Amino acid sequence: MTKRLDAKRLRIVLYEGEGSTAIEDEQRLSTMTALLEDGHQVTRSGSNGTVATADTSDHLFLGQFDELPTASKAVEGGEIRFADIAGKDSAAIQELVRSQVQEANAEQPGEWKPWFPVIDYSRCTNCMQCLSFCLFGVYGVDDASQIAVDNEDNCKTNCPACSRVCPEAAILFPKYKSGPINGDVVREEDLQRESMKVDISALLGGDIYSALRTRSKDARERFSTERDESKALLERKRCLKKLQKDLDIPDEVLMTLPSAGDIEERARRAREKAEKRKARSRTMQDQKKVTTEEDWGI
Amino acid sequence: MTPPESKAARILYCHCAYAKVVPEETKQKVLRELNASGVSFDAVADLCEMSARKDPALQRLASGGETKIAACFPRAVEWLFHAAGAPLAKAGVEVLNMREDSAEDVLQALLGETANKTSEAKS
Ligand code: SF4
Ligand code: SF4
Numbered sequence: 364m365t366k367r368l369d370a371k372r373l374r375i376v377l378y379e380g381e382g383s384t385a386i387e388d389e390q391r392l393s394t395m396t397a398l399l400e401d402g403h404q405v406t407r408s409g410s411n412g413t414v415a416t417a418d419t420s421d422h423l424f425l426g427q428f429d430e431l432p433t434a435s436k437a438v439e440g441g442e443i444r445f446a447d448i449a450g451k452d453s454a455a456i457q458e459l460v461r462s463q464v465q466e467a468n469a470e471q472p473g474e475w476k477p478w479f480p481v482i483d484y485s486r487c488t489n490c491m492q493c494l495s496f497c498l499f500g501v502y503g504v505d506d507a508s509q510i511a512v513d514n515e516d517n518c519k520t521n522c523p524a525c526s527r528v529c530p531e532a533a534i535l536f537p538k539y540k541s542g543p544i545n546g547d548v549v550r551e552e553d554l555q556r557e558s559m560k561v562d563i564s565a566l567l568g569g570d571i572y573s574a575l576r577t578r579s580k581d582a583r584e585r586f587s588t589e590r591d592e593s594k595a596l597l598e599r600k601r602c603l604k605k606l607q608k609d610l611d612i613p614d615e616v617l618m619t620l621p622s623a624g625d626i627e628e629r630a631r632r633a634r635e636k637a638e639k640r641k642a643r644s645r646t647m648q649d650q651k652k653v654t655t656e657e658d659w660g661i
Numbered sequence: 662m663t664p665p666e667s668k669a670a671r672i673l674y675c676h677c678a679y680a681k682v683v684p685e686e687t688k689q690k691v692l693r694e695l696n697a698s699g700v701s702f703d704a705v706a707d708l709c710e711m712s713a714r715k716d717p718a719l720q721r722l723a724s725g726g727e728t729k730i731a732a733c734f735p736r737a738v739e740w741l742f743h744a745a746g747a748p749l750a751k752a753g754v755e756v757l758n759m760r761e762d763s764a765e766d767v768l769q770a771l772l773g774e775t776a777n778k779t780s781e782a783k784s
Contacts, residue, residue: 374718392696395704396689399676402706404718412701413671415721476679477709481740512744515713537709537737538680545682545760546737 371421373444373469375460376406378426384449386427394425397453398460402472417441423463425456442467478538479515480525486533486549493525493534498625501525508639522616530554539611670727670755672702672771675738679707683733683759690764691731691771698772708732712741719747727753729771733760 375398379385386394391407398405406414419440424432427449446463448456464471480493480501489510494502502525503513523544526534532549543549674695677683695702703722705711711719722728723742728749732738735756742749757767 372716372718388697392693395696396676396692399692399704399706400678402678402710404706405704407696407702407704409701410699412669413725414701415671415673415703415718416725418717418721420718420721472706472710475710477707477713479709479713481712481737481744483736483740484743535737535740537733537741538677538682540682542734546734546740548736 371467371469372404372472373423373460373464373467374404374406374420376408376422376424378408378424378428380408382429382432384427384429386448390453393453394448394456397457401457401460403460421467421469423460423467425460475516476520476538477515478520478522478536479518480512481535481537482510482512483533483535484509486531487529488531488533490530492528492530496528497525519613519616521611522613524612524616670729670753671725672700673722673728673730673732674702674704675708675730675732675759676704676706677709677733677759679710687759687762687764687767691759691767694764694768695771700772708738708741712745715745719745723747723749729755729757731757731759731767731771733758 377386377391377395395405395407408414421442421444423444423446425446425448428445428447431447432445444463444467446459448459451459461471487510489508491504491510494504494510499514499517499519501512501514501518503511505511523536523539526532526536526539526544532543532553534544535546536544537546539545541547543553672695674692676688676692692704695704705718705722708719710716719742724747730738735758738756739749755770757770759767
């Protein structure tokens with residue numbers, strides 16, 4: 364999917380006020396359902412209650428108008444369009460909306476399944492393990508040197524691997540099947556995931572986390588040697604099945620998980636960023652938690 | 662987030678259109694009853710998708726006082742809005758979880774008295 368962050372979308376309003384005939388319950392429901400299934404935002408203007416205020420978005424009013432209001436006029440910078448839906452079924456209304464979207468040069472909602480990590484900053488300690496782990500450049504840091512999701516659409520659909528790596532259960536995938544990754548409350552047992560960390564290390568062909576901790580020349584050499592051995596490859600294969608089952612990681616991602624070198628390099632870069640942040644926070648008296656050597660287990 | 666006090670809170674319904682994580686019957690029933698209630702409300706296809714593309718409409722939906730949001734887990738909804746640069750207010754926002762709760766419970770929380778009247782009228 365190519366994201367068009369600047370692309371405008373139409374806000375659709377099912378209008379039943381003055382100058383129009385009320386829409387039957389069934390027609391309103393089928394119209395709204397069809398438009399939502401097509402990815403649109405729809406506002407129902409009823410007899411009571413309030414809705415979100417108008418902003419600079421373009422609006423498309425759908426109704427059974429006594430007389431179709433005249434050409435679009437600007438309100439708050441946006442345009443207002445009108446289209447008559449009298450006698451039209453939901454399929455015809457979907458078509459009508461598609462052509463209105465095109466005419467307004469607005470964006471047609473896409474087919475992309477929105478699968479991407481969402482960070483719960485009330486839990487995140489900014490340890491950067493997710494950034495080190497993800498091979499697809501989904502994570503970055505913001506201006507305040509805080510971990511951020513930079514490239515949502517680089518994320519591999521249905522892969523929740525980074526949420527397993529996060530020691531704080533701070534990474535959500537709202538469309539995941541189970542908690543706490545789907546946003547359900549985090550329980551104590553969710554934080555006891557040492558066994559999963561071991562599995563990931565094994566998959567990567569060695570004791571990654573210990574290698575990161577020692578970082579001695581000897582340890583690095585030993586580690587590289589292990590990775591060259593077919594034993595490591597066999598171990599990697601053996602782990603695939605178990606990991607797929609335990610962690611729900613798609614094949615495509617399993618086969619391209621970062622190597623020990625990748626992880627070390629990412630950890631180094633993340634640590635550099637953390638150091639810069641530390642230096643800055645000293646001057647700015649930043650109250651945020653700063654990643655320390657101890658946090659990195661080095 | 663603390664629940665809104667007033668019965669006149671704005672309503673936002675999320676259709677979770679791009680995945681089947683919210684039970685179909687719950688979504689259908691909530692949408693049907695909302696439609697039949699005569700109450701004005703905003704509906705979006707998928708809050709996740711809007712958050713991923715940082716849709717400016719989320720600002721509009723996040724602001725403007727007390728709001729009840731029918732979607733999924735409150736923690737997910739809170740951080741989805743935050744991720745889009747449109748954080749929800751700490752007070753006056755109630756998230757109803759259609760993944761876990763029954764349509765009846767969600768409707769009761771959304772519509773209160775009106776929910777009872779709508780179902781009475783049907784029976
Ligand atoms: S791994 Fe978790 S705690 Fe660490 S920076 Fe990423 S989201 Fe935050
Ligand atoms: S916010 Fe929840 S209900 Fe809405 S689209 Fe995302 S996962 Fe589905």
